[in-house]
Amino acid sequence: MNDTTVLKKTELSDIPIDYSWSFSDKTIKDTSYITHGYYTYPAKFIPQLAARLIKEHSNENDIVIDPFMGSGTTIVEAIINNRIGIGTDINNIAYLLAKVKTTPIKTAELLQEFSNIEFDLQNRLNGQYDYFLKKALKVVPQKDRIDYWFKPKQKEKLSIIFARILEVKNNDIRNFFLVAFAQILKSCSIWLQKSVKPTRNQNKKIYEPLTLFLNQSKKMIKRHFEFDKILNPKIKQNIDKYRVVKCDDSRNLPCEKNKATLIVTSPPYVTSYEYADLHQLPSLWFGYLSNLAEFRKKFIGSAYKDRERIDLKSSLAEEIVTQLGENKKGREVKNYFADMLETFFEMKRVLKKGGRACIVIGNTQFQGVNILNAEVFQEQFENIEFKTHNIINREIPSKMLPSTRDSETGQFVKANDKNLKLAYPTEYILIMEKL
Ligand SMILES: C[S@@+](CC[C@H](N)C(=O)[O-])C[C@H]1O[C@@H](n2cnc3c(N)ncnc32)[C@H](O)[C@@H]1O
Known part of the structure; x- marks a missing residue:
C-alpha cells in the first residue's frame, strides 16, 4: 500500500x-x-x-x-x-x-523611549523590586502556562520588563519593544534551545533577561536606522x-x-x-x-x-x-x-x-x-x-x-x-x- x-x-x-x-x-x-x-x-x-x-x-x-x-x-x-x-x-x-x-519610527523618539525604559528597568529590577513585581504580575496573562516554561525568578524579571513595555504610550514604539521581548523569551526559558518542538530542559543555561532585552533592543534600533535610511520618504510618510x-x-x-x-x-x-x-x-x-x-x-x-x-x-x-x-x-x-x-x-x-x-x-x-x-x-x-x-x-x-x-x-x-x-x-x- x-x-x-x-x-x-x-x-x-x-x-x-x-x-x-x-x-x-x-x-x-x-x-x-x-x-x-x-x-x-x-x-x-x-x-x-x-x-x-x-x-x-x-x-x-x-x-x-x-x-x-x-x-x-x-x-x-x-x-x-x-x-x-x-x-x-x-x-x-x-x-x-x-x-x-x-x-518607520522617528529615530529621536525611539532613542528617547529606549533610554527611559533602560533607566526605569535598572531601577525596578535592582531597587524597588517587590513593589514593581506586585504591580507587574497583574498584567501577565496565562500565569500557570508561563510557569511551565519559565523558572520563578526569570518569570518575575520578565514580568517587570513586560509591564514596563506596556506603559509605552506610542503604539508603534510599544510594539517595537514587544518584538525585542518576544525574541529573548526562548533564551530566558527552559525550552530546549536547539529544538523547534516544545520540549523542556531543566538544566538549560538561562540568560539574564535585562541584559538580553537591552542588547536585543539596541540591535533592533541599529537595524531600524538602516531601514529608515533606505526607505523612500514618500512611502515613509504614507506607510499605511x-x-x-x-x-x-x-x-x-x-x-x-x-x-x-x-x-x-x-x-x-x-x-x-x-x-x-x-x-x-x-x-x-x-x-x-x-x-x-x-x-x-x-x-x-x-x-x-x-x-x-x-x-x-x-x-x-x-x-x-x-x-x-x-x-x-x-x-x-x-x-x-x-x-x-x-x-x-x-x-x-x-x-x-x-x-x-x-x-x-x-x-x-x-x-x-x-x-x-x-x-x-x-x-x-x-x-x-x-x-x-x-x-x-x-x-x-x-x-x-x-x-x-x-x-x-x-x-x-x-x-x-x-x-x-x-x-x-x-x-x-x-x-x-x-x-
Ligand atoms: C513558511 S511560513 C511563511 C514564512 C514567510 N515567508 C517569512 O519570510 O517569514 C508559512 C506561514 O503560513 C501561516 N499560515 C498557516 N495557516 C494560515 C492561514 N490559514 N492563513 C494565513 N496564514 C497561514 C503560518 O502562520 C506561517 O507564518
Whole structure:
C-alpha cells in the first residue's frame, strides 16, 4: 500500500537545479540586514530571494501580496523596492512582526523611549523590586502556562520588563519593544534551545533577561536606522497606503479584485498547525493563546476541521490522499490540498490578468508516500485558469535549511532524531500566470 514508487512523478525533479537561486554566498549578516534580523522566524524567506522575484515580475508602485507573510519578508522587500506590500497571516505573532518590521519610527523618539525604559528597568529590577513585581504580575496573562516554561525568578524579571513595555504610550514604539521581548523569551526559558518542538530542559543555561532585552533592543534600533535610511520618504510618510498587513486567513486578502501584479509566498506545509506551538512563548505572554485547540484549527491543513467532499482539482492530489488512506494523515493532507486550492482561488481574485503567483514550495513524505506539493499545486493552478510561466528548481544550502522533518510523521524533528529526513533540500519556485 505504501509503496513510494506508485506515486513517483519525475517531471519537476528533472528540472535542473538553477544555482543562481541558492544564494549560498549570502551570510547571516546579509540575510538579516535592515529589519529582517529582528526575529528568528521558522522557515523564513531569504530576503534576496523575495527581492529578486519582486524585481523580475513587477514594477514600481505595483501591488505585491504575500497571503502567508510570516514575519513579513516579502512585505519588507516590497516597500523598500517601492511597491505596495499587502499581507496576511493567521498567526498573531507573525502579524506583529510583519507590522513592526515595516513601520518607520522617528529615530529621536525611539532613542528617547529606549533610554527611559533602560533607566526605569535598572531601577525596578535592582531597587524597588517587590513593589514593581506586585504591580507587574497583574498584567501577565496565562500565569500557570508561563510557569511551565519559565523558572520563578526569570518569570518575575520578565514580568517587570513586560509591564514596563506596556506603559509605552506610542503604539508603534510599544510594539517595537514587544518584538525585542518576544525574541529573548526562548533564551530566558527552559525550552530546549536547539529544538523547534516544545520540549523542556531543566538544566538549560538561562540568560539574564535585562541584559538580553537591552542588547536585543539596541540591535533592533541599529537595524531600524538602516531601514529608515533606505526607505523612500514618500512611502515613509504614507506607510499605511503602501503597506497593508492583517492577521487574517489567506483566503480573505485585503485587496480588491484584479488589482495585484504579483504574489510572492511560501505556504505552510501539511503539519503547519505546529506553527501555533512554535510561537507559544510570546503568544502566552501576549495573551494570544486563550485556546490553543481553537487556534490550531485555523491553520492550513488542520486535521481538526471537518469539510464536505471537495473537488481538489488535481488527480495527483486525489491519488496521494487515497494512498494515505482513511486516517488522520489522509484527512490532514486532503484538508491541506483543499485549503491551498481555496487560497489559489483567492489569489486569482486579486491578481490582474497576466499577474503572477510565485509559490516557493518543496515536496515531503508521510508514511512512505511522496507528498508532491509542487506537482499538485501546478495542476491545481492550471485547472483554475493559470498557465505555467516558469518553474525553478533551487537548492537550499544546508545552513539555511528551514528545518528537518521526520520521514514517518512529517513533523519537525531534532537533527539527531532517528527517522531524520531532510524535509526540503531542494524546493521549487512555481511561477504561475493568471490567464
Ligand atoms: C513558511 S511560513 C511563511 C514564512 C514567510 N515567508 C517569512 O519570510 O517569514 C508559512 C506561514 O503560513 C501561516 N499560515 C498557516 N495557516 C494560515 C492561514 N490559514 N492563513 C494565513 N496564514 C497561514 C503560518 O502562520 C506561517 O507564518
